[in-house]
Amino acid sequence: MSFLRQRHSNGAGEQDVEANAGAEANPAAASGSNSGSQEAKRNSQDESHIKFPGHLPTPRPSTAAGRASGDLPEYEALDRYITNYDAERRASMMSVSGSSRKPKKWWQFWKSTPETIDENPISDEGKPPDHWLNTDLKQGVSSSQVEERRKRFGWNELTAEKEDMLAKIFGYFQGPILYVMELAALLAVGLGDWIDFGVILGILGLNAFVGFYQEKQAADVVASLKGDIAMKAMVVRDGREQQILARELVPGDIVLVQEGQTIPGDAQLICDYSRPQDYDEFIQLRNEEKFDSDPTEVPNGNDKPGDEKGKNGEEKKAEESDDESIHFGQPLIACDQSAITGESLAVDKYMGDIVYYTTGCKRGKSYAIITTSARYSFVGKTANLVQGTKDRGHFKAVMDSIGTTLLVLVMFWILVAWIGGFFHHIPIASPGVQTLLHYALVLLIIGVPVGLPVVTTTTLAVGAAYLAKQKAIVQKLTAIESLAGVNVLCSDKTGTLTANKLSLRDPYVAEGQDVNWMMAVAALASSHNIASLDPIDKVTILTLKKFPKAREILREGWKTDKFTPFDPVSKRITTECRLGKDRYICAKGAPKAILQLSSVTEAIRTEYNHKARDFARRGFRSLGVAYKKNDEDWVLLGLLSMFDPPREDTAQTIVEAQALGVPVKMLTGDALAIAKETCKMLGLGTKVYNSTKLMQSGLSGTVQHDLVERADGFAEVFPEHKYNVVEMLQQRGSLTAMTGDGVNDAPSLKKADCGIAVEGASEAAQAAADIVFLAPGLSTIILSIKTSRQIFQRMKAYVQYRIALCLHLEIYLTTSMVILNETIRPDLIVFIALFADLATVAVAYDNAHVEPRPVEWQLKKIWVVSIILGMILAAATWIARGTMFLRSGGIIQRFGSIQEVLFLEVALTENWLIFVTRGGRTWPSWQLVGAILGVDILATIFCLFGWLSGSGGGVMQTTPPGAFNNSSNGWTDIVTVVVVWAYSIGVTVFIAIIYFVLQRVDWINDLGRKDRHYRDTRLENILIHLNKLAVEHEKDSHTGADRYFLVEKAAEEEEE
Structure with a gap:
């Protein structure tokens, strides 16, 4: 019998009955x-x-x-x-409102965190006592038993190793760039430069605090919404069926497993949902040890595929399949185990068989009993083997590439400075100020952007928090970068393009x-x-x-x-x-x-x-x-x-997507005629193809790829067709986003550069996706693409700005050391680095424009533009320094300190560079303006009053000597400060003009841009041919040896 469950809570109108039609993969x-x-x-x-007849109490x-x-x-x-x-x-x-509880803030240490289990399980390899698995099918586990079992097994969820807060904080001091700053701090200690040592430690501490605080705040926002997509399970507890979070399950719980659901834990199948009377037989067979399933065994993918039906003999007669395993009765459900076995076909599961945590149920409905908690499940044990292994990702690769290049450059400039120093007979180390180690210290401080990892990560974290408020849960921070570069969006129809x-x-x-x-x-x-x-x-x-x-x-x-x-x-x-x-x-x-x-x-x-x-x-x-x-x-x-009518905003949103350089391809399970009519109504075009005929036709590989690229949509789509469409687009160089909602969509969501689980998606689809949307419609996806491009623009502007800053001081200081035997004092260099980081922390909150086309890093362009900007900045500093050799003292009209004047000029021109690299299409945010203005005022006060100016004996003597009136106490005249401000403004305006011109030079704009329409005709034809082949196996009748043949797949019969 089909037993009735709790009432569904979706709505229906009087004339147009509404239903959640989000089964596009169906x-x-x-x-x-x-x-x-x-x-x-x-x-x-x-x-x-x-x-x-009701065998069980209904909910x-x-x-x-x-x-x-x-x-x-x-x-x-x-x-x-x-x-x-x-x-x-x-x-x-x-009745739904008010059920959520606000998470505890990171600084609210006096508050207790709800639902925290701190006890360590004391079970033996995750195997519960035998009597725990004798749960009564009608009553289930009682509430009192739940608490006892949870104390032993913990929550039914996979969690990373418990994060040590101290280790997390120390993690902000790790990395190639940070190691260089730490080396500089040790060098400062060796030279007895305690002021520099203290300031360097301050910079490192400030970066760590800002990074920790911003990531924590963003994580709190995302975590508060992640509860909306948490896996749920239907369980028999205290004599009634009820829906609970899957993490609340304990060994011995009776759960309902049904089509479209993700298996909430390793469980043993009991009986069909419509035949609870078979429970007694299940207990009997289990007591007689008739079942050969072991929850700790690895699934081998050789179970009977779901398309091979069981024999129609006696209902409870044991059957022996081709894989020599014994089954009892007819299949209860069919499971998709592809995530753990690679087997693409659904696998039939019988009474007593084990179904595995996080696999998907594709067919049927059955009772099952939880055999262990998630951490001891097959998937959980596999996860433990790779605990701590992290995906490097494209974003991390880009950051490492930039950091490594800067490290090589700073070593090159140190080598040049030391060679010049030997010609000036400068000692490597001595009590004097001008030593080669001092030069190395200065270049180490300015040669690497210590704030680069923190600012970029903070920008991503703040962006993820903003997207979460827009009902887009980012499950991996790097997905923001992928979404910003997407140039093709493959969207399902129901609920996304239509009103659902x-x-x-x-x-x-x-x-x-x-x-x-x-x-x-x-x-x-x-x-x-x-x-x-x-x-x-x-x-x-x-x-x-x-x-x-x-x-x-x-x-x-x-x-x-x-x-x-x-x-x-x-x-x-x-x-x-x-x-x-x-x-x-x-x-x-x-x-x-x-x-x-x-x-x-x-x-x-x-x-x-x-x-x-x-x-x-x-x-x-x-x-x-x-x-x-x-x-x-x-x-x-x-x-x-x-x-299912189109959503009111879909047509306009599609136009907007096309304007952003993201064509939308509709993938629907509907018939070809329906798909074409829907595309017409939405303004998508009429190039809609039958996906089955396209994939199984005799077209060459190149022609098939061309058709996929030009198509506006595909009809009669099955999950494997979605995967093939994504794969072909990626082979042509496209960065592809794919939307999905069903269990069968999980492979294509994983395959896509940015997998998107739409509103109402199944748990399996949500687990496979990079981003989960809690709001319906295509407009939410387009809004996320815009937001991700703004986030990317902030990061790109900062990276370009920071590289230019490093090159500016490296070029100027090295040439100054070689030519004049002079450098800016290390303590002032440290403050320049500190001010640069202070000023640009606010980049994460800056206003940014939306690029009209998909974005990418274009590292070659970034380096070319940054080198040009760095050289202009270095030339501007040289001009300011060069005028001081004039008899009038150049920009030092009356008196002043050359060190402080150079410090102020460098600080002002470098801080204002961010206004140039961020672009001029939007006004800067008040946070960014306030941060830079505050740092500029602080730098001006340093210059005016000669803070950290050192003693008069610390004034560096140049070769040749200067003719200006250098103050011994470090004070600088107000007129000189005004002149430096005016000069720096002029330099910034000049740089802005050069930057504007560079952005309009075609060959520079194309540097580092990937070919989005790459084609390899030979490879494409080979791949398509391989897709049409299958491996046949047979045994030699005489020798018994295995023989394998490559044969062409049988063509499916075409319907009219």
Whole structure:
């Protein structure tokens, strides 16, 4: 029997019944219908009422209506569900608010963190005591037992090693760039320069604090929303079924495993959901050790594939499959274990078999018992083997490349300075100020951007927090960089491009048939599990509000014997049911699949096909409906037409996406005619192809890749087609984003450069995605692309700015050391580095423009532009220094300190450079302006009052000597300060003009840009040819040796 569960809380309107139609990967939609394979039988003459036996207590719904129908027979409860749906939806929505709890802030150490289990499990290899697994199917685990078991096994979730806060803080002092600064600090200690040592430590500490604080704040925002996408499980607890978070499960819990769900933990299958009476047999077989499944064994992928049905012998007869494992009865469910075994086909699972944590259930519904917690599951043990291993990622590779190059450059400039120093007879180390080690210290401090790792990571973290507030949960920070560079978006149709509101339009009724009887048969050929209705089943059932006579038919006393959900082979759903002594098979599904069941006249066939094509041309999905009574022939009843209208903002959003250089390709399971009509309504174009024919045609590899690139969409898409489309686009150099919502979408989401799980996605899809959206529609995705480009622009502006700063001082100081035997004092250099970091921490909050095309790092362009900017800055500093050799003293009109004057000029021109590299399309944020203005005022005060100016004896003597009046106390005249400000403003304006010109030089703009339309004809043809081959295995009849052959795959039969 199909047992009823808790009421569903989605809504339906009076005229257009809404249903969550987010099953794009469901090939039911692939032919313009909700297809499946089920069978049923009905007797319309016998109206005797047959009681629906309830073997288990049903859940306690929250509404009075729910309680009233808790123990009703199946079809009476279904009728009550139709009547009370709207009222229960409103009540459920009102009761949801206020259930979330705010997370504890990082600084609120006095508050206790909720739901924290600190105890270490004391179990032996994660195996619970045997009596824990003898849970009663009706009662489940009690609340008191849950607490005891959780103390031993902890939460049912995979967590990283417990993070040591002290180790995390020390992590902010690690890395190539930071090691150089630490080396500089040790060098300062060796030279007895305690001021420099203290300031360097201050810089390191400041960077660590800012990085830690910003990442923590961003993580809190993301974590507060991640609860919305946490995995959930239906469990039997305290004698009733209830939905809980999967992390709350404990060994011995009885869970319900059903189609579309991610397995919440390693569990042993008990019995079919409709046959709880088989529980006793399960216990008996387990006690007799008949099951050979071991939760600790590695799944080998050799289980019986899901498309190989079990033998039709006695229901509980043990079967021996080809892999020599023994199965009992018929398959209970089919699981997708591709994530852990690589086996692409679904694997049938029988009574006593183990289903593995995080794998996906593709078919069926069953009871199972949790055998261990997540950390001791197969997946958990695998995760422990790679604990601490981190993906380097493209972003980290770019940062390491920049850091390594800067390190090589600083070593080069130190070598040049030392060579020049030897010619000036400067000692390596001595009590004097001018030593080669002092030169090395200065170059080490300015040669590496100590704030680069922190500022870039902070920018990403702040961006992730902002996206979280926009209902986009970033699961990996580097996904922001990928999303910014996306140049193709492959989007599913339902719920993203369309409104996700299925409505049933006027049906087509075959000649001589009754519309009420057709609607009743369609409802019979639907799932009656109210807690998890398929979108099309849901709209079919709720539409019965408009067909009261059909509801009367359902009240006659039907009894469901077997329900078979959709499968892509038969493309239909069937239910076997009884009314009195008559047996019925009711079916609904793809129009062609239903038509093939029945023998109808040519006139009815022609009219039926004409109506199906007419519905498709109007953008409607169509479902054929038929039934069979006892041993009679199948009777064709007609067609249901369903429509999911486009979202109001989709057409405009697509135009906006195209303006951003991101063409949208629609991937839908609907029939070709429906897909074309939808594309027309959305303005996507009419180049829509049948994906099956495209992938299995005789086209060469290059032609197939060209078709994929030019296509506006694909119809009749299966999960493997999505994967192939993404793969072909990537082979052509495209950075591809893919949206998905189903279990079957997980491979393509993993394959895509940026996998996006749309609103309402299954747990498996969310786990595979880089970004999870909690809001519906394409506009949310486009908003995220814009935001990610702004984040990328901030990082790129900072990186270019920081490289130019390093080159500026390296070029000037090295040439100054070689030519003049002079440098800026190390303490002032340290403060220049400190001011640069202080000023640019606010970059993470800066306003940034949205690039009109996909962005990429273009490191060659960054280096070329940075070198030019660095050379201009160095030349400007040389001009300021050179004028001081004039008899008038140059910019030092009356008196002043050359060290402080150079310090102020360098600080001002470097700080203002960020205004240049950030671009001029948006005004800078007040945070950035405030930070830079504050640092500039501080640098001016240093110059005016000669802070850290040192003693007069510390004044460096140049070769040749200068003719200016250098102050001995470090003070600088106010007029000189004004002149330095004016001069620095002039330099910044000149640099801005040069930068503006450089951005408009085509060959510079194309430096480092990837070819997004790369093609390798030979490789593409080889890959397509390999896709058409299969490996055949046979044993030699004489020698028994294994032989393997490469053969061409059999072509699938094409439908009309």
